[in-house]
Amino acid sequence: xxxxxxxxxxxxxxxxxxxxxxxxxxxxxxxxxxxxxxxxxxxxxxxxxxxxxxxxxxxxxxxxxxxxxxxxxxxxxxxxxxxxxxxxxxxxxxxxxxxxxxxxxxxxxxxxxxxxxxxxxxxxxxxxxxxxxxxxxxxxxxxxxxxxxxxxxxxxxxxxxxxxxxxxxxxxxxxxxxxxxxxxxxxxxxxxxxxxxxxxxxxxxxxxxxxxxxxxxxxxxxxxxxxxxxxxxxxxxxxxxxxxxxxxxxxxxxxxxxxxxxxxxxxxxx
Amino acid sequence: xxxxxxxxxxxxxxxxxxxxxxxxxxxxxxxxxxxxxxxxxxxxxxxxxxxxxxxxxxxxxxxxxxxxxxxxxxxxxxxxxxxxxxxxxxxxxxxxxxxxxxxxxxxxxxxxxxxxxxxxxxxxxxxxxxxxxxxxxxxxxxxxxxxxxxxxxxxxxxxxxxxxxxxxxxxxxxxxxxxxxxxxxxxxxxxxxxxxxxxxxxxxxxxxxxxxxxxxxxxxxxxxxxxxxxxxxxxxxxxxxxxxxxxxxxxxxxxxxxxxxxxxxxxxxxxxxxxxxxxxxxxxxxxxxxxxxxxxxxxxxxxxxx
Numbered sequence: 150x151x152x153x154x155x156x157x158x159x160x161x162x163x164x165x166x167x168x169x170x171x172x173x174x175x176x177x178x179x180x181x182x183x184x185x186x187x188x189x190x191x192x193x194x195x196x197x198x199x200x201x202x203x204x205x206x207x208x209x210x211x212x213x214x215x216x217x218x219x220x221x222x223x224x225x226x227x228x229x230x231x232x233x234x235x236x237x238x239x240x241x242x243x244x245x246x247x248x249x250x251x252x253x254x255x256x257x258x259x260x261x262x263x264x265x266x267x268x269x270x271x272x273x274x275x276x277x278x279x280x281x282x283x284x285x286x287x288x289x290x291x292x293x294x295x296x297x298x299x300x301x302x303x304x305x306x307x308x309x310x311x312x313x314x315x316x317x318x319x320x321x322x323x324x325x326x327x328x329x330x331x332x333x334x335x336x337x338x339x340x341x342x343x344x345x346x347x348x349x350x351x352x353x354x355x356x357x358x359x360x361x362x363x364x365x366x367x368x369x370x371x372x373x374x375x376x377x378x379x380x381x382x383x384x385x386x387x388x389x390x391x392x393x394x395x396x397x398x399x400x401x402x403x404x405x406x407x408x409x410x411x412x413x414x415x416x417x418x419x
Numbered sequence: 420x421x422x423x424x425x426x427x428x429x430x431x432x433x434x435x436x437x438x439x440x441x442x443x444x445x446x447x448x449x450x451x452x453x454x455x456x457x458x459x460x461x462x463x464x465x466x467x468x469x470x471x472x473x474x475x476x477x478x479x480x481x482x483x484x485x486x487x488x489x490x491x492x493x494x495x496x497x498x499x500x501x502x503x504x505x506x507x508x509x510x511x512x513x514x515x516x517x518x519x520x521x522x523x524x525x526x527x528x529x530x531x532x533x534x535x536x537x538x539x540x541x542x543x544x545x546x547x548x549x550x551x552x553x554x555x556x557x558x559x560x561x562x563x564x565x566x567x568x569x570x571x572x573x574x575x576x577x578x579x580x581x582x583x584x585x586x587x588x589x590x591x592x593x594x595x596x597x598x599x600x601x602x603x604x605x606x607x608x609x610x611x612x613x614x615x616x617x618x619x620x621x622x623x624x625x626x627x628x629x630x631x632x633x634x635x636x637x638x639x640x641x642x643x644x645x646x647x648x649x650x651x652x653x654x655x656x657x658x659x660x661x662x663x664x665x666x667x668x669x670x671x672x673x674x675x676x677x678x679x680x681x682x683x684x685x686x687x688x689x690x691x692x693x694x695x696x697x698x699x700x701x702x703x704x705x706x707x708x709x710x711x712x713x714x715x716x717x718x719x720x721x722x723x724x725x
Contacts, residue, residue: 164492167525174522181515253506257567260470261523262495414474 171263175271176278182245183279190241191283194233198287201229202294205351217353217384226291227378228350231312233287235345235370236337238280238313242272242320243333250324265411269321269404276317277310284309297381304389305380311396312373316341318403325410344370354386369395420483422448422497422575422606423469428478430464430630438464440630441478446608446623448483448574451601453621453638454610457719461630462610463503466579470500483574496524499573501564503580503610509553513544516552517567524571531570538566541596558585562593575606582613594620618642618711628719641714649707650687652677655700662697664690678707 183190206222216224249255258268291297299305319336327333348370354362365371372392379385385392423446430439438461446452456462467473469480471491480487485494507516514535521531539545542562547555552563561581568576578597582590590613597620601607611617617624617638624641626634634641657674667690668680677699679690694701 170525170527171523174519177522178515178519181511185510249508252508253504254508256472256502256506257520258523259472260495260498260500261520262492262525263523264492 168263168267171261172267172271172274175258175268176274179241179245179272179275180278183241183275183282190237190279191286194237194283195286195290198229198233198290201225202291206295216356217382219382219384220295222295223297223382224353224378225351226295226297227381228348228374230284230287230291231309231370231374231377232345232350234280234284234309234313235316235373236341237283238276239316239320239323239337239341241279242276242317243324243327243337244320245275246272246321246324247327247330247333250327251330259414265408269318269407269411272321273314273317273404273407276320277313280313280317281309284313299381300383301380303380305377307393308373308376308380308396311393311400312377315369315373315396315399315403318400318407321407322403322410325407344368347371349374349386369399372396420448421445421481422450422483423480423608425465425469425480426478428465428468428480429476430461430468430473431476438630439468439475439478442627442630442632444625444632444635446606448606449601449604450606450623451598451621452606452608453617453624454608454627455614455617455624455715456610456627460627462627463579465627466500466502466577466608466610470498470577471495496571497574499568499571499576501561501568501576501578501581503583505560505564507552507560507563507567509551511552512549513539513552513555513563513566514548516563517570520567521570526571534570534572535566538569542566543592558589561585562589565593565596569600573605575608576600577608579610580612581609582611582616590616614712614715624711626715626718634718638711642711644714647680647682648713649678649680651705651707652679652694652701653703655702658699662694662699664693667693 202222205225210221210225213221215221246255249258288297323333323336347365348368349365354365354371357365366387372387372395375385375387376389376392376396379389423444425442425444428439428442428444429437431437442461442465444465454462454465464473468475469482469487471487482494482497485491485497487494511519517535517538518528518531521534522528526534535548536545539548542565544555544559544562544566547559552560555563561583565578565581568578581597582593585593594616597607597609601620607620609617609621621638624634624636624638625632651672654675654677658671658677659674661669661671661677664679666685670678672678681687681690691701
């Protein structure tokens, strides 16, 4: 089989550098996965965006007229981009991490010296990467057909990244608890989709009755969609800084929960 | 220094099964160590605890002096593990799998690429490096897991039945490769069901059964304890009944096959002289069972009876 085994031992790396390489490797692996199965990861959102554009933007939107001073097609564009970011960030992490659990290749990471926070960060960064890729594709589709202004680019980026991190962490937690493929589709279908649809993607909550407006305020996605819309159009149903505060708190709580659960290895180690 | 040291290691699973019952074990640096035991004896649980895939209930474990409770990161850096079951992403190529694994251990990609070429070539997987790993044969998948475990050049390599389901030719070439790795200083702990493999490769041995170590010795000492061996002789001419061989226990299996038990005080030359005197011509001879297998079965049966 072989003659001589050569040793190729470089100088030991500093712990920080070694951890960075580990993080980078998880991210590269996620990128390879997204590209390898692009018809499942990138394409569906582009198709859905086009359908929304045709049906809600063009056919129905013309009858609705304007909302908050913008053509309906322009008004719903940020919300629909955010919807794609949320769904793709969540789905990327939940399917990748659960797939690794199911196929047992999560053990490659668990036996390695990488600490839990690096593993969580790597998967979350993968989710953000797919959220960003799909977000750009969907934005491209919309911008091809409409003139979508970007009044505050920094707010657009910050809102997209924080939302993506939040839902990537959500996907990670779902995957930690899931014991079957059914369980990774329950939350997106029965929790995420209703929250998105009631989160002001298609309408301003000011158009709702008072009780419904108050009820909408408990939906976290409302804050994400509105801060994102503010970045594009300069209009929002909620205070933008309140929205950022809520997102930062959500990210912090979910990140700590993910690390604690991975450290305890709930559902992974025996 | 001990490569592996465990004291009072206990594991009770959630369903109440006590897989390990206070195990003490030390494996010296540089050793080629066999960990044997029947199915369900606790071998894989022990390996799982050492590699942090299973949480221990009680006890201590350390790798090259690094306590797995207090210095887990350092302890894990020293270990390479080849598990019993395939656990790589079967949609990825062998090259991607080994390079990524190196990355998880902080090995920069340029170095990982060089090592990937080295180990994939040595394990005869270089030609398949770009194929989806699910298309590899069973033997290739096992070799891929060995290549993956070596990417960070661990000081301790743990192999949990690495040659299960591998044909004899490939198994022997894997033995040669593992011997080289060991000779270059890597400590190896091997669990296997092929006792010939353990006897051929390992210098020290522990036998685990029902969650306890029932034997721990040098391989040579253990084999020396075997007082008798049974040889199977193939005869040129048929016999109707077993020949009279005073001091030997002989049994005719069929008219061309004779089984003879020889103790350590006796010798094969004397047996052949007696057979020749009786005009019995032997055309071939083999051990009835592997020597280690015989001891293993006796120890495990003794444990079960106790």
